[in-house]
Amino acid sequence: MNKIKWLMMAFVVVFAVVVSACQPEVVTETVEVEKTVVVEVEKEGVTTVGYGAPSLDPFQTNVMMSMTQYAQDKGWQVTTSNANFDAENQANQVDYWISLGVDAIVVVPVDSAAICASVDKAKEAGIPFFTIDRAPTGCVIDMTVQADNEQGGKQSAEAIVGFLEEKYGDAQGTVLELQGDMGQNVAQLRSKGFNDVMAQYPNVTVISKPTEWKGENFQQATLDVVGSEEVDAIYAHSDTVGTLPILSALEQLNKKIPAGEEGHIFLATIDGSNTCLENIRAGYQDQCSSQPNPDFGILVNYIEMVFNGETIEEGEVVQEGAPWSPATIVESDTGMMLNLATTNVTKDNVDADNLWGNIVK
Amino acid sequence: MKKNFFNKILITLLDNLIWLIVIASVIVFSILSDSFFTLFNLINIIPRVAALGLLIIGQSFTMITGNFDLSSESNVGFTAMIAGLLLASSENGGLGLMWPTALVIPIMLIMGTLVGLINGLLVTRLKVNNLVVTISMLIILRGLVYIINPGVSATKFPDAYNWLGSGTLFKFSHNGGQVSIPVSMIFVLIAFGIAFVVTRFREFGRNMYSVGSNRKAAETAGIRADRVILSVYIISGFCAAIAGLLTSGRMDTATPRTGSDWIFQVQAACVIGGVSLVGGRGSLLGALGGMLLWGIIDTGLNLMMVDPLLIDVLRGFLLLFAILLDTYKVRYLRRLSVDEALADTKIGLDHKKLIYD
Numbered sequence: 063m064n065k066i067k068w069l070m071m072a073f074v075v076v077f078a079v080v081v082s083a084c085q086p087e088v089v090t091e092t093v094e095v096e097k098t099v100v101v102e103v104e105k106e107g108v109t110t111v112g113y114g115a116p117s118l119d120p121f122q123t124n125v126m127m128s129m130t131q132y133a134q135d136k137g138w139q140v141t142t143s144n145a146n147f148d149a150e151n152q153a154n155q156v157d158y159w160i161s162l163g164v165d166a167i168v169v170v171p172v173d174s175a176a177i178c179a180s181v182d183k184a185k186e187a188g189i190p191f192f193t194i195d196r197a198p199t200g201c202v203i204d205m206t207v208q209a210d211n212e213q214g215g216k217q218s219a220e221a222i223v224g225f226l227e228e229k230y231g232d233a234q235g236t237v238l239e240l241q242g243d244m245g246q247n248v249a250q251l252r253s254k255g256f257n258d259v260m261a262q263y264p265n266v267t268v269i270s271k272p273t274e275w276k277g278e279n280f281q282q283a284t285l286d287v288v289g290s291e292e293v294d295a296i297y298a299h300s301d302t303v304g305t306l307p308i309l310s311a312l313e314q315l316n317k318k319i320p321a322g323e324e325g326h327i328f329l330a331t332i333d334g335s336n337t338c339l340e341n342i343r344a345g346y347q348d349q350c351s352s353q354p355n356p357d358f359g360i361l362v363n364y365i366e367m368v369f370n371g372e373t374i375e376e377g378e379v380v381q382e383g384a385p386w387s388p389a390t391i392v393e394s395d396t397g398m399m400l401n402l403a404t405t406n407v408t409k410d411n412v413d414a415d416n417l418w419g420n421i422v423k
Numbered sequence: 424m425k426k427n428f429f430n431k432i433l434i435t436l437l438d439n440l441i442w443l444i445v446i447a448s449v450i451v452f453s454i455l456s457d458s459f460f461t462l463f464n465l466i467n468i469i470p471r472v473a474a475l476g477l478l479i480i481g482q483s484f485t486m487i488t489g490n491f492d493l494s495s496e497s498n499v500g501f502t503a504m505i506a507g508l509l510l511a512s513s514e515n516g517g518l519g520l521m522w523p524t525a526l527v528i529p530i531m532l533i534m535g536t537l538v539g540l541i542n543g544l545l546v547t548r549l550k551v552n553n554l555v556v557t558i559s560m561l562i563i564l565r566g567l568v569y570i571i572n573p574g575v576s577a578t579k580f581p582d583a584y585n586w587l588g589s590g591t592l593f594k595f596s597h598n599g600g601q602v603s604i605p606v607s608m609i610f611v612l613i614a615f616g617i618a619f620v621v622t623r624f625r626e627f628g629r630n631m632y633s634v635g636s637n638r639k640a641a642e643t644a645g646i647r648a649d650r651v652i653l654s655v656y657i658i659s660g661f662c663a664a665i666a667g668l669l670t671s672g673r674m675d676t677a678t679p680r681t682g683s684d685w686i687f688q689v690q691a692a693c694v695i696g697g698v699s700l701v702g703g704r705g706s707l708l709g710a711l712g713g714m715l716l717w718g719i720i721d722t723g724l725n726l727m728m729v730d731p732l733l734i735d736v737l738r739g740f741l742l743l744f745a746i747l748l749d750t751y752k753v754r755y756l757r758r759l760s761v762d763e764a765l766a767d768t769k770i771g772l773d774h775k776k777l778i779y780d
Contacts, residue, residue: 143731146684149676150474150674150681154725157467161464162458175579176676176678178578178675
């Protein structure tokens with residue numbers, strides 16, 4: 063039991079040394095320390111960006127990699143964090159960045175409403191604020207970059223119309239729409255883009271079912287509807303969670319038939335995950351509208367504009383050959399909104415290198 | 424004599440070890456990160472863990488009596504969501520009632536306390552195991568939160584409601600800038616002060632320790648253990664409701680996940696602060712130290728830009744270290760008391776045998 067005594071003594075000695083060595087510095091030079099930080103950052107000119115991921119699934123990891131890569135190409139430094147689904151964690155992380163004196167903050171909000179308290183704090187500290195993938199609700203920020211979800215819905219709808227025309231000669235039949243959480247603007251836009259196209263074809267019946275983004279609901283809705291009706295095509299708001307449950311439901315119903323064969327049910331989705339791409343190759347899926355997340359980092363160009371005091375203006379952004387082009391910038395009630403184009407993926411371009419589903423496995 | 428003196432110092436050190444670690448960690452982080460020892464950062468450490476602090480108070484009360492309240496994190500989310508629904512307009516995720524703050528805060532405090540009362544009654548009257556009762560309550564309350572408000576956040580509360588969580592008590596000029604003293608910082612320190620006085624200097628507090636260290640003996644001595652345990656659960660529920668008020672006020676939002684995954688941080692902070700897992704030991708001052716250390720380590724490591732996943736690993740090791748130290752401490756203290764008891768006798772017992780048997 064003497065061990066504990068020695069342990070304690072050692073601790074006290076080390077502690078005393080540390081205290082005597084450091085105390086004067088710490089106590090008397092507080093003010094200087096704070097000043098040095100500011101001066102150093104300005105002198106070295108290293109721009110630092112705080113990046114907050116909401117969680118780290120393959121999709122979010124890819125978005126984070128994109129942001130880090132684009133920023134490093136500009137010679138900036140990125141400090142990343144993961145809120146792990148907790149809005150309070152994210153608020154703390156924004157606090158830390160304000161303490162660190164970062165030049166810009168970029169987050170994927172865990173909660174669109176809760177992020178606003180942090181936006182206010184950053185504004186008070188004079189730090190520009192950006193979000194990716196999701197816009198805040200109830201406060202104005204410098205810019206949000208997101209996929210053009212409405213366009214993604216349109217691309218999937220057009221693919222389905224093409225299939226129906228080929229099958230029947232003109233667009234007719236029944237389509238099942240498996241919706242995400244319709245309380246979120248992502249799902250609303252994916253539904254709107256799709257139904258705007260479908261409204262032009264009165265002979266097509268659309269059956270819409272909510273899923274709340276839950277795999278089991280995708281499966282149940284497919285079983286219910288395809289089991290009781292003659293369905294020609296399925297449009298799902300997400301393949302990351304939807305494709306596998308849908309295919310397993312079709313298998314149970316003996317309707318999982320590859321493309322080209324009699325009785326094949328056309329499957330179109332949004333996201334463009336590896337699951338979708340693999341099933342397109344296997345013939346069980348036909349189309350997905352792939353999100354441009356490897357290029358969400360394009361946001362750095364607009365962060366730079368804000369640094370330089372330039373104003374971001376509405377309009378179309380075109381870059382020859384880029385998968386996200388043409389993008390649009392619109393002003394919304396939460397600030398500027400950069401909508402990047404989604405890529406229409408079919409079996410013709412399923413192996414393209416720039417699809418995120420081929421980057422993240 | 425000399426040995427006694429040394430022992431006394433050692434005991435004092437052991438009892439206040441958490442504070443030594445707190446001070447040491449402040450010094451270490453100040454050296455390692457330029458942004459740590461700044462007024463802005465130091466002032467903002469406590470508000471970040473303020474809601475956690477209230478749960479730590481409630482948990483310390485139950486732990487001292489040898490019980491647990493694992494439901495408190497869901498109680499935070501539950502009370503915050505009730506308040507959010509009653510306060511917010513319908514376009515901001517509320518019910519559109521927009522009741523006044525003066526009515527909503529009492530309602531949420533009563534709801535939180537009621538949850539504590541139910542926990543307490545189940546534990547004391549029906550004699551159900553306290554872990555099972557509070558884990559069930561943890562799940563039930565979280566489910567209820569999703570039922571009353573499925574997947575949507577309530578937001579944009581009146582300033583009066585947010586005052587405790589994000590308000591400013593006063594501002595002063597420092598170094599050319601304005602520094603604000605947050606209400607929540609002062610509030611949580613006062614709350615710990617009150618809790619400390621209750622546990623240390625009131626009869627109820629002494630009864631808590633007696634029940635926690637030896638329930639049978641306490642009952643023989645005339646303490647109504649059931650009543651003490653019921654009371655600590657009610658206190659814990661009340662504290663959870665205040666934590667709900669603090670966190671939703673700070674975020675200006677009540678999300679269905681508010682408070683999720685907090686309970687193990689609360690437990691960890693209590694244990695690191697020296698509150699015993701088996702009851703009967705621990706002080707609220709230690710628990711305050713545990714809360715501060717938790718906040719300091721999170722802030723410090725984040726400011727050093729340590730990988731977020733590594734932070735969790737380090738926190739886990741800290742907790743393990745605290746438990747090991749506590750185990751050593753208990754054994755050492757026991758040896759001391761046996762030594763003392765044997766010093767005046769000439770029975771000739773081998774005290775080492777006494778301890779390790």
